[in-house]
Amino acid sequence: MYGNDFSAPSGPPNGAPDEVTGGLLGEVEAAEAELRAAAARGRRGGPTPDEDLAAYFAEVVDAEQKIEPRDWMPDAYRRTLIRQIAQHAHSEIIGMQPEGNWISRAPSLKRKAILLAKVQDEAGHGLYLYAAAETLGISRDELVQLLLDGRQKYSSIFNYPTVSWADVGAIGWLVDGAAIVNQVPLCRCSYGPYARAMIRVCKEESFHQRQGYEILHTLAHGTPEQHAMAQDAVDRWWYPSLAMFGPPDGNSTHSAQSMAWKIKRFSNDDLRQRFVDMCVQQAEILGVRIPDAELRWNDERQAYDYTQPDYDELMRVISGDGPCNRERMAHRRAAHADGQWVREAAAAYAAKRAGQKETVAA
Amino acid sequence: MRARRGLSHTHVGSLHAPDAELALRNARDLYTRRQEGVSIWVVPAGAITASSPDEKDAFFDPAADKVYRHPTFYEVPDGVAHL
Numbered sequence: 001m002y003g004n005d006f007s008a009p010s011g012p013p014n015g016a017p018d019e020v021t022g023g024l025l026g027e028v029e030a031a032e033a034e035l036r037a038a039a040a041r042g043r044r045g046g047p048t049p050d051e052d053l054a055a056y057f058a059e060v061v062d063a064e065q066k067i068e069p070r071d072w073m074p075d076a077y078r079r080t081l082i083r084q085i086a087q088h089a090h091s092e093i094i095g096m097q098p099e100g101n102w103i104s105r106a107p108s109l110k111r112k113a114i115l116l117a118k119v120q121d122e123a124g125h126g127l128y129l130y131a132a133a134e135t136l137g138i139s140r141d142e143l144v145q146l147l148l149d150g151r152q153k154y155s156s157i158f159n160y161p162t163v164s165w166a167d168v169g170a171i172g173w174l175v176d177g178a179a180i181v182n183q184v185p186l187c188r189c190s191y192g193p194y195a196r197a198m199i200r201v202c203k204e205e206s207f208h209q210r211q212g213y214e215i216l217h218t219l220a221h222g223t224p225e226q227h228a229m230a231q232d233a234v235d236r237w238w239y240p241s242l243a244m245f246g247p248p249d250g251n252s253t254h255s256a257q258s259m260a261w262k263i264k265r266f267s268n269d270d271l272r273q274r275f276v277d278m279c280v281q282q283a284e285i286l287g288v289r290i291p292d293a294e295l296r297w298n299d300e301r302q303a304y305d306y307t308q309p310d311y312d313e314l315m316r317v318i319s320g321d322g323p324c325n326r327e328r329m330a331h332r333r334a335a336h337a338d339g340q341w342v343r344e345a346a347a348a349y350a351a352k353r354a355g356q357k358e359t360v361a362a
Numbered sequence: 363m364r365a366r367r368g369l370s371h372t373h374v375g376s377l378h379a380p381d382a383e384l385a386l387r388n389a390r391d392l393y394t395r396r397q398e399g400v401s402i403w404v405v406p407a408g409a410i411t412a413s414s415p416d417e418k419d420a421f422f423d424p425a426a427d428k429v430y431r432h433p434t435f436y437e438v439p440d441g442v443a444h445l
């Protein structure tokens with residue numbers, strides 16, 4: 001989740017992820033250019049009256065063209081997208097809580113302004129994504145209700161507590177970092193509104209990752225106590241961040257459907273590997289240790305060997321038994337209830353104004 | 363949204379609002395956090411009438427056989443300037 005759909009299929013990758021050289025933003029731009037190029041290539045018009053709609057849909061997807069809201073699509077494609085985009089949106093919204101916890105206690109006005117901007121971005125990401133989901137024929141109110149009722153999930157990562165200021169840094173570096181690795185391939189998703197929302201989101205995410213990295217770098221190069229704070233945060237966030245990519249491919253009971261539909265482009269394990277390979281050098285420069293004694297370069301695979309996160313813990317947290325699940329949901333429900341009078345007042349004011357205009361026009 | 367003076371407005375996204383005035387404010391907060399625009403239009407989604415990409419053939423066919431609407435259709439004799 002958080003751009004990764006666990007209950008959706010995963011299968012063989014369409015090709016290994018590119019070498020990671022920190023060029024993730026470049027990939028977002030490439031995806032954007034590709035989107036424009038595909039649009040320029042165009043395709044033949046709609047299906048002929050007696051043509052099989054499913055075959056036509058498959059042809060459009062295979063040609064790397066985008067499916068748009070008014071196109072015919074298989075019901076399962078629509079359902080998969082609604083679930084994945086909704087879970088992604090919920091994650092952005094719930095994800096404001098762990099960091100929001102530190103806004104009032106940020107160590108300086110500068111850090112506070114930055115953190116506010118970051119958390120505001122996450123709210124924006126949630127709204128872009130709800131809007132993308134709405135193009136599939138479900139309303140935002142319904143989606144919000146599904147979250148509040150616990151019938152749709154959000155990323156497990158946000159059920160961990162932020163106990164020190166260094167956690168804000170670790171979240172930016174590791175959690176936003178993992179989210180970016182997950183989300184960059186989604187900029188090429190076959191569903192147009194989702195792909196376009198992800199391009200916007202990914203461009204904003206890179207600021208999040210860098211501000212987190214800067215917080216940790218400052219702490220890691222400060223007093224021994226500050227360095228210990230940074231190390232402690234990395235120790236606690238490392239494995240939950242690895243778990244964000246979902247269960248290992250071998251345990252995946254899913255078909256290759258999301259791959260075939262070009263919603264998903266790489267398997268969970270490929271993305272996780274890519275994230276690990278990216279972090280090792282960044283950790284060295286930070287001056288913190290990744291808490292994995294087995295972490296070492298594998299010349300044969302041209303990748304790092306690493307210890308897998310505890311997937312039983314992941315499943316426990318997803319099913320509601322993480323350290324903060326109850327707190328996060330209680331907070332979300334309270335915030336929604338507290339906003340009720342604002343929504344009602346705005347609607348009443350709009351209705352009154354509309355009434356006045358009609359009187360004038362009459 | 364108009365990104366800069368001299369450019370036309372292009373669609374950037376959707377949002378919810380009780381009325382047009384609040385829609386403008388919400389659009390500012392949601393879509394211009396990094397100075398992406400100098401002007402915003404908001405239109406209620408219900409007020410839009412759209413054709414479908416899948417109706418492409420039937421709807422846009424009338425233009426397909428009128429190549430003479432493009433300047434490249436015409437042969438220009440050698441040596442003609444300013445044409």
Ligand SMILES: [Fe+2]
Binds near residue numbers: 122205
């Ligand atoms: Fe985000």
Ligand SMILES: [Fe+2]
Binds near residue numbers: 176208
């Ligand atoms: Fe973020």
